[in-house]
Amino acid sequence: MAKKLKTIVRLQIQAGKANPAPPIGPALAGHGINLMAFCKEYNARTANRVGEIIPAEISVFADGSFTFILKTPPASVLLKKAAGVEKGSATPPRGKVGKVTRAQVREIAELKMKDLNAIDIEGAMHQIEGTARNMGLDVVD
Amino acid sequence: MSDSQLLEISLVVEDELVEPVSEVLRRYVKGGVAIESTAVSAGAEGENGQPVGPLRVYGYLPIDNALEEKRRSIEEALWYLSRIRTLPEPSYRTLRESDWAAAWKKHYHPIPIGRRLLIVPAWMGPPAQERIPIFIDPGMAFGTGTHPTTQLCLAAVEDFFEDRDPNGSPMDVIDIGCGTGVLSIAALKLGARRALGLDIDADAVRAARENVRANRVDDRFELELGSLDEALAGNYSFQTAALVLANILAPVCIRLLEEGLTRLLAPGGRLVLSGILDTQAADVEAAAVKNGLRLAETLQNADWVALVFDAADQG
Numbered sequence A: 001m002a003k004k005l006k007t008i009v010r011l012q013i014q015a016g017k018a019n020p021a022p023p024i025g026p027a028l029a030g031h032g033i034n035l036m037a038f039c040k041e042y043n044a045r046t047a048n049r050v051g052e053i054i055p056a057e058i059s060v061f062a063d064g065s066f067t068f069i070l071k072t073p074p075a076s077v078l079l080k081k082a083a084g085v086e087k088g089s090a091t092p093p094r095g096k097v098g099k100v101t102r103a104q105v106r107e108i109a110e111l112k113m114k115d116l117n118a119i120d121i122e123g124a125m126h127q128i129e130g131t132a133r134n135m136g137l138d139v140v141d
Numbered sequence B: 001m002s003d004s005q006l007l008e009i010s011l012v013v014e015d016e017l018v019e020p021v022s023e024v025l026r027r028y029v030k031g032g033v034a035i036e037s038t039a040v041s042a043g044a045e046g047e048n049g050q051p052v053g054p055l056r057v058y059g060y061l062p063i064d065n066a067l068e069e070k071r072r073s074i075e076e077a078l079w080y081l082s083r084i085r086t087l088p089e090p091s092y093r094t095l096r097e098s099d100w101a102a103a104w105k106k107h108y109h110p111i112p113i114g115r116r117l118l119i120v121p122a123w124m125g126p127p128a129q130e131r132i133p134i135f136i137d138p139g140m141a142f143g144t145g146t147h148p149t150t151q152l153c154l155a156a157v158e159d160f161f162e163d164r165d166p167n168g169s170p171m172d173v174i175d176i177g178c179g180t181g182v183l184s185i186a187a188l189k190l191g192a193r194r195a196l197g198l199d200i201d202a203d204a205v206r207a208a209r210e211n212v213r214a215n216r217v218d219d220r221f222e223l224e225l226g227s228l229d230e231a232l233a234g235n236y237s238f239q240t241a242a243l244v245l246a247n248i249l250a251p252v253c254i255r256l257l258e259e260g261l262t263r264l265l266a267p268g269g270r271l272v273l274s275g276i277l278d279t280q281a282a283d284v285e286a287a288a289v290k291n292g293l294r295l296a297e298t299l300q301n302a303d304w305v306a307l308v309f310d311a312a313d314q315g
Helices: A022-030 A035-049 A074-082 A102-115 A121-134 B015-028 B067-082 B099-106 B147-165 B182-190 B204-215 B229-234 B250-258 B280-291
Strands: A005-013 A056-061 A066-070 A098-101 A139-141 B004-015 B031-041 B050-060 B091-096 B111-113 B118-123 B132-136 B174-175 B194-199 B221-225 B240-246 B263-275 B293-301 B304-311
Touching: A005 A022, A005 B229, A022 A035, A022 B031, A022 B050, A022 B099, A022 B194, A035 A066, A035 B250, A035 B263, A074 A098, A074 A102, A074 A121, A074 B015, A098 A102, A102 A121, A121 A139, A121 B015, B004 B015, B004 B067, B004 B194, B015 B050, B015 B067, B050 B221, B067 B229, B091 B099, B111 B147, B118 B182, B132 B204, B147 B182, B147 B240, B147 B263, B147 B293, B147 B304, B174 B182, B182 B204, B182 B221, B182 B240, B194 B204, B194 B250, B204 B221, B240 B250, B240 B304, B250 B263, B250 B280, B263 B280, B280 B293, B280 B304
Parallel strands: A098 A139, B118 B132, B174 B194, B174 B240, B194 B221, B240 B263
Antiparallel strands: A005 A056, A005 B031, A056 A066, B004 B050, B004 B091, B031 B050, B111 B118, B263 B304, B293 B304
């Protein structure tokens, strides 16, 4: 019989460095997930990408069991890298911190396509551009 | 364990605002952010469900002198975001480490392993079963007994003691990266004379000490903060063992092999390496063979494997 899905938790965490500290401990423990089992699995699967933020999407079932898949890095992380800035604007939309080109947006959209619920690449680009603006990044040609 | 406090900050937002809100939180919170569905749709088999509707974004701030400033910075950044798209006010909740560190215990039950072992949560009494109980309180250390890598290793330890002549010479165990100490405690209960458990994580050594006491094997278990280098340097009461265990991760196993792990093996000894994904097994085996070992057995559970090696000069 299919197991009953209780919730889905996505963690944006550092590859290879999961431990039971926040946010993993507080976010998962309440669902009865064995924290160390998750951390060990996550670290094993991301050990070769230390230094990146690799989100894990965890499906938690009613019986306390779980499965997880790895996702592409957050759009905001990829955008900051593309723009060469450390952080987004503290005062968007007027406070600008940098810019990204439409070609860079397309590249990010292509990479993240499978994780975005966009119908086509234009839809995905539209979402990425929205995130860029919300962070105080101009999108230029 | 110190009972530190955290401030949980969370807000429920539409899918497209998850990224910018997470980006704001990530600047100030510890460790990263968590995003949870407020509702899910079950997939066809219940396995591939999707979040439905808005999502809750969470971050955690340590309660210390910098808290108020961080909180103000977050609120300010969210206020600017809310001028682009409406955002709800964040909600706050204070959490104690002890609340969440213990929350999963109520889901943890005795687990039979292999033919003779039973992993029992340390906070439960001895079970009415004929299996050999191993009492484990994982604390904040690796090795709860529930993970395939630990289970594979325990099975290999059990096999080792079944294959050996009980009247033969006494056998010692060295456990590199011992975590909770679960593997060495099992070995001692299955007939090992002495165990040396090493871990580079002080929390693990602390958790292991509790477990050693709970299992009444204190007099035969030497437990230290350290790793292969210290063992090779002869810092402990013995330096070689008939059974050497390393349940860590594939890249670490390979590094340990390169740094002389096999020198811990007594003549005719056996090495068990675990924490290895099946796709990584060939690399680990190659490193072991290069260091004079022969693959005796591969144990597999889901996509995890444990590799059992003997010295290549054995029959």
